[in-house]
Amino acid sequence: MEGIVLALFLCLILALISKYLSVPAIPFYILAGVLLGKAGLGLVASDEISHFFSEMGLIFLLFFMGLGLKTERIAANRAAVLTSGIIDLNVNMIIGFIAAYMLGFSISESLIVASAFYISSTAMALTSLIENRKLMLREAETVIWLMVFEDLILIIFLALISAGNQNLIVFLLKILGVLAVLYAFAHYGKEFLISILDRDDELPILFTFAAVLTTASFSIYLGIPETMMVIALGVAFATTDPDAFEQHARPFKDVFLVVFFVFFGVTIDFSGGVNWYMITVICLLAIVSKLISGVLTGLFIHGSALSGLEIWGNTIARGEFSIAIAVLYGSPLVGTTIAAMVIVTSIIGSFIAKYSTALRKGILSLGRKKSPPHRVHLGR
Amino acid sequence: MxxxxxxxxxxxxxxxxxxxxxxxxxxxxxxxxxxxxxxxxxxxxxxxxxxxxxxTPVEARRLGNILTGAIIEADQESVEIAFSALADLRVTIHSFLIPKTITGRSIEDLQIRAKTGATVIAVCRHDRNIVNPPPSFVFETGDAALVIGESDQIKMFEREIMVD
Incomplete structure (x- = not known):
């Protein structure tokens, strides 16, 4: 218990510093965990309590993701979502997989690394767009829908990989069954749900917490992982009053997720040896491959490679979902690699996102100097 | 438009x-x-x-008030509230400093409701608030009145009553 208190206290200080410097906090939480845990000072070890808290963090993260997936909106924006999404998926998955495989990971490990390599941090991308005041740029919308597409792919990935040795069709039918039951509950119980959410007392927050935990606990009986259960709950509840659910689930998500990040850092173990060469290659490729997919998306969607730079800057950071994949399916070596990738890409990403507009201008003026302009540009 | x-x-x-x-x-x-x-x-x-x-939301409302032309002086403030559930009902609440021209006259006497459609819902006098003043209420110098109505009614109040 003292371990969690110490870790949370350190995170509080780091959160204050990161907000002050307006850089993402996630890499610092992980580094704090590494510093306090096995690989560092050994002050904090994970125990049952921290394990439970971490699990809550993951569950609420995925419940939140489900709440944000409003299927009818995705259908309305299909073309925009699909083109950029498919470029991003193919480029990054393929580069990630080949790199991991060449570096000596097994095929299944390479798939895990590639998925973590592919999926950008939705939280960091959206925060960066808001904080760097880029919402009006046309690339912002592309980035936002790209994040939605990546969420969908993550769900498919989680479903496929957690099916394990079950019959895939039976497994998918079970998930659809759960989704149908939850949808029916949300549909026929809509008035009841909204009457609970509208109350001013402790009921809305208690109900949200209990609903998420209850749904997660059913996973044991159904043979469906908790992750799929809570995403399905989020998707079903999104048809009632998603904003209210987000409001009531946010405190749990925010606190437990910090514990999740710290204790992911705590469990990182360097005793098996660290392959710095491998880590450097993966980190560099993680940045370069998003540049390739960003420029291609810029060319296809906006007809401009420079647009791609903006998309690149805001999607470099890997974060919460990469770590979730590492925690759920990664071996220690995979975990360490993904941790390093998240730390490096999120810090570099936040800087590139901040200066991408200047970068664009720089490249533009450089291009003008090289080839003499056909007409004189007045002013800026 | x-x-x-x-x-x-x-x-x-x-x-x-x-x-x-x-x-x-x-x-x-x-x-x-x-x-x-x-x-x-x-x-x-x-x-x-x-x-x-x-x-911040407060700053945005202030900007909105300036853009709708509701704020005339810095110490006179106006807030517009929209109720999306009630067919997008919009009401404006505006504060006015009572000018000398209408001191000594009552709400009834000024025919505020009949002339403008707006309602005086509160008056601040010597740091005390009088909520729902009766029609017989007589304005004094230094009073600040809080008036509620649609934005057109508030504009009418400004034109008809404040310069009376």
């Missing part, structure tokens, strides 16, 4: 976007973000880089 097309768009995870182009070709975009702040972007015609301002 000309054919100004206002586009509204929900961006998953970010919030709601409102965008319109002015007659002169400038673009204004407003984002209500999920973090609770409001960002306003303006893009001058022919420019590529927008400029942005981030506001």
């Amino acid at each position: 000309s054919a100004m097309s206002l586009r509204s768009l929900t961006l998953p995870g970010v919030g709601t976007k409102y965008e319109f182009e002015t007659d002169k070709g400038d673009t204004v975009a407003i984002f209500f973000t999920k973090t609770g702040t409001i960002q306003m972007y303006t893009l001058q015609k022919g420019c590529t880089t927008p400029s942005a301002a981030e506001m």
